[in-house]
Amino acid sequence: MSGQNPVVQTYSPREFHRQAHDALGNPQIRANFRKAMDGLMAKRSESFDDWDLETLRELGANIRLRALAKLPDLLERLEANCEANGIKVHWAEDGEQACRIIREICESHDARSVIKGKSMVSEEMHLNAHLEEAGIEALESDLGEYLVQLNQQTPSHIIMPAIHLNTDEISEILHDKTGTERTRDVDYMTAAARAQLRERFMAADVGVSGVNFAVAETGTLCLVENEGNGRMTTTVPPVHVAVTGIEKVVEHLRDVPPLYSLLTRSATGQHVTTYFNMISSPRKDGEHDGPREVHLVLVDSGRSRIYQDDELLDTLRCIRCGACMNHCPVYTRVGGHTYGTTYPGPIGSILSPHLMGLDDTKDLPTASSLCGACGEVCPVKIPIPDLLVRLRRESVGEGRGNVAGAGVKRTRKEAAAWKGFQWLATHPFAWRAGTSVAGKLRALTPGKLGAWTDYRTAPKPAGTTLHALVKRHQANRSEQAGKSHEEERR
Amino acid sequence: MTAVKLYPPRPDKIYLFGTCLIDLLYPEAGMDAIRLLEREGIEVLFPEDQTCCGQPAYTSGYQQEARAVAAAQLDLFPEPWPIVVPSGSCGGMMRTHYPQLFAGTDREAQAGEVAGRIFELTEFLVHVCHLQLEDRGEPEKVAMHTSCSARREMGLAETGPALLAKLGQVELVEQARAAECCGFGGTFAVRHPEVSAAMVEDKTQAIEATGARRFVTSDCGCMMNIGGRFAKQNKAVEGEHIASYLWRRTS
Numbered sequence: 001m002s003g004q005n006p007v008v009q010t011y012s013p014r015e016f017h018r019q020a021h022d023a024l025g026n027p028q029i030r031a032n033f034r035k036a037m038d039g040l041m042a043k044r045s046e047s048f049d050d051w052d053l054e055t056l057r058e059l060g061a062n063i064r065l066r067a068l069a070k071l072p073d074l075l076e077r078l079e080a081n082c083e084a085n086g087i088k089v090h091w092a093e094d095g096e097q098a099c100r101i102i103r104e105i106c107e108s109h110d111a112r113s114v115i116k117g118k119s120m121v122s123e124e125m126h127l128n129a130h131l132e133e134a135g136i137e138a139l140e141s142d143l144g145e146y147l148v149q150l151n152q153q154t155p156s157h158i159i160m161p162a163i164h165l166n167t168d169e170i171s172e173i174l175h176d177k178t179g180t181e182r183t184r185d186v187d188y189m190t191a192a193a194r195a196q197l198r199e200r201f202m203a204a205d206v207g208v209s210g211v212n213f214a215v216a217e218t219g220t221l222c223l224v225e226n227e228g229n230g231r232m233t234t235t236v237p238p239v240h241v242a243v244t245g246i247e248k249v250v251e252h253l254r255d256v257p258p259l260y261s262l263l264t265r266s267a268t269g270q271h272v273t274t275y276f277n278m279i280s281s282p283r284k285d286g287e288h289d290g291p292r293e294v295h296l297v298l299v300d301s302g303r304s305r306i307y308q309d310d311e312l313l314d315t316l317r318c319i320r321c322g323a324c325m326n327h328c329p330v331y332t333r334v335g336g337h338t339y340g341t342t343y344p345g346p347i348g349s350i351l352s353p354h355l356m357g358l359d360d361t362k363d364l365p366t367a368s369s370l371c372g373a374c375g376e377v378c379p380v381k382i383p384i385p386d387l388l389v390r391l392r393r394e395s396v397g398e399g400r401g402n403v404a405g406a407g408v409k410r411t412r413k414e415a416a417a418w419k420g421f422q423w424l425a426t427h428p429f430a431w432r433a434g435t436s437v438a439g440k441l442r443a444l445t446p447g448k449l450g451a452w453t454d455y456r457t458a459p460k461p462a463g464t465t466l467h468a469l470v471k472r473h474q475a476n477r478s479e480q481a482g483k484s485h486e487e488e489r490r
Numbered sequence: 491m492t493a494v495k496l497y498p499p500r501p502d503k504i505y506l507f508g509t510c511l512i513d514l515l516y517p518e519a520g521m522d523a524i525r526l527l528e529r530e531g532i533e534v535l536f537p538e539d540q541t542c543c544g545q546p547a548y549t550s551g552y553q554q555e556a557r558a559v560a561a562a563q564l565d566l567f568p569e570p571w572p573i574v575v576p577s578g579s580c581g582g583m584m585r586t587h588y589p590q591l592f593a594g595t596d597r598e599a600q601a602g603e604v605a606g607r608i609f610e611l612t613e614f615l616v617h618v619c620h621l622q623l624e625d626r627g628e629p630e631k632v633a634m635h636t637s638c639s640a641r642r643e644m645g646l647a648e649t650g651p652a653l654l655a656k657l658g659q660v661e662l663v664e665q666a667r668a669a670e671c672c673g674f675g676g677t678f679a680v681r682h683p684e685v686s687a688a689m690v691e692d693k694t695q696a697i698e699a700t701g702a703r704r705f706v707t708s709d710c711g712c713m714m715n716i717g718g719r720f721a722k723q724n725k726a727v728e729g730e731h732i733a734s735y736l737w738r739r740t741s
Binding site (some may be wrong): 020021026145197203235286329330333334350366367368369370371372373376386389391392393394395396398409415418419421422424425426428430432435438450451452453454455456458459460461462464465466467468469471473474 | 508510511512514515516517518524530536538539540541542544546547548549550551552553554555558559561562577590638639641643644669670673674675676677678679680682683684685686687688689690691704714715718719720722723
């Protein structure tokens with residue numbers, strides 16, 4: 001757990017409100033996110049310019065749905081085909097077991113140092129802290145992850161872990177932790193980090209990476225990246241351990257290109273990434289490079305529980321592009337750390353409750369105005385707003401009850417208020433009487449209505465309700481109609 | 491949203507579902523919608539027993555309560571006339587979520603049938619009435635805020651601006667990040683007041699920067715939020731429901 005390492009800056013989903021307050025009051029954070037998200041939104045929309053985006057999203061959604069429909073079978077095929085290729089497959093029920101498996105692989109090679117490619121699943125299971133406890137150093141090699149690790153933070157975005165930092169802050173971190181010159185020269189800083197990391201790649205005993213798509217029919221692990229650190233991580237050290245959630249499997253190799261096209265465009269607006277790695281075996285006899293051993297750790301961590309529910313299942317379609325957070329007006333304002341979870345933003349708010357339980361995450365499904373921007377851009381058409389509502393239902397105890405912590409948010413007071421609303425809205429006479437009285441007493445409307453009026457004026461009931469105005473209007477009309485009818489008769 | 495919707499020919503009668511916000515806070519917007527429709531020669535039926543579409547309970551997770559409230563509305567529209575709703579938010583609730591709410595219940599078919607007759611007001615005026623307008627107002631710049639439900643849930647980003655474009659003296663100006671949420675989100679504004687406040691602050695700044703002194707919207711929730719923020723700061727920018735704006739300038 002990150003809590004075991006006191007220097008790492010930690011955030012908790014339980015503290016969403018306080019963390020949001022802090023972020024909203026931090027002009028640097030606000031400016032960094034706004035600028036970055038504006039840029040990412042523009043790049044995404046430009047990259048899809050000449051595409052029939054809806055057709056492609058439909059295709060992406062169907063590929064993921066087909067894979068999920070056959071998930072148990074595909075996982076077995078993946079295992080068989082990986083093993084046939086010489087990749088050792090491990091199954092982990094939860095993050096702790098996955099950490100243990102990876103630590104044991106490291107220990108069996110007397111490994112002291114691990115180099116890591118970007119992997120959100122490894123963040124989810126707090127792999128670095130676990131390895132460090134066992135005396136194994138884990139170094140992040142993705143530039144953003146490297147910076148975040150140097151700065152003793154956690155990623156604030158699933159694709160761009162250091163998006164909360166601007167150039168000056170990055171310069172300061174590199175200067176402070178690695179002794180580089182203070183500069184705004186991005187090329188200088190990148191070159192410095194590259195040189196620092198290069199040595200570590202050569203010295204690492206084990207490379208740990210994530211997986212973007214695991215292809216069942218061929219036993220191939222696909223890894224999407226831009227910096228070459230993924231290729232270094234998976235080829236230079238003598239042992240490569242790939243770790244991923246069980247939902248990342250796809251059936252066919254031909255399923256990969258459409259998903260890849262959607263992923264890179266949705267994430268960063270790129271048509272292709274600089275590197276696309278396909279890992280299908282350890283080094284073979286006569287080959288000059290590549291790891292001697294390749295392992296694949298498949299992590300469940302609550303995913304098979306999500307899989308049991310035909311609505312929640314859609315959560316598992318995700319290909320981790322981050323477009324939902326880039327387009328989220330809440331994420332854009334409060335930043336990734338505020339959520340206090342490995343996965344922030346809309347996808348985090350529908351996934352984290354399953355990984356951590358609603359007790360800890362009950363404020364996340366409500367942290368959305370349900371504006372629908374996330375669902376609109378999702379490349380695999382996850383109905384994110386519907387899933388947010390479903391989790392709200394679970395948290396007040398009116399769902400199916402199969403999410404850990406279901407009912408945690410239900411209070412007698414709020415439940416009674418909604419029952420009262422129901423009674424009023426299903427008794428039209430009482431409704432009309434009530435709204436009419438509210439109108440007549442409009443002078444008594446409180447000028448302060450909680451937090452609403454801290455920022456806005458209070459709404460005031462109109463003197464007369466629409467019901468009453470319509471009645472008057474209809475009376476006038478029938479009177480007029482009656483008159484003209486009389487005139488006709490004369 | 492992406493499917494092409496086939497619009498019916500102009501009917502003799504329609505039902506109006508006025509929405510609870512309009513009923514209580516902005517009844518003139520509802521009356522102006524009625525006036526616009528009647529001027530087109532359409533008889534407007536207003537079922538007296540209508541209350542609220544149930545959305546507040548629905549988005550708060552109170553599913554049973556939402557279903558009970560929605561069920562009470564379902565019976566109010568027995569004839570096959572279109573049901574016009576002067577709000578994308580309530581319209582989206584009735585068109586999209588009623589069928590979900592009653593799926594697997596004995597009301598499923600009825601909910602689907604009612605959902606199929608739901609039209610948001612600007613959608614109905616543009617696509618069914620093919621409304622023509624004669625602008626009698628002074629030249630004016632106006633900004634439009636299309637609600638997220640109208641824009642994304644109902645796919646109606648164009649109908650509001652299309653109506654404003656028929657007003658010869660009106661220049662529609664577009665604020666920065668026009669498609670971004672104003673931060674209302676019903677109970678969101680209450681549960682996450684600071685985030686909501688940051689969003690409406692950005693929205694008011696963007697509208698003010700256009701130089702328009704007026705913004706129109708077809709959703710009273712957004713109007714209450716954005717207009718309330720302007721008023722709190724004593725800014726001279728006013729909000730108006732698009733039905734009132736269209737009626738006022740053409741009557």
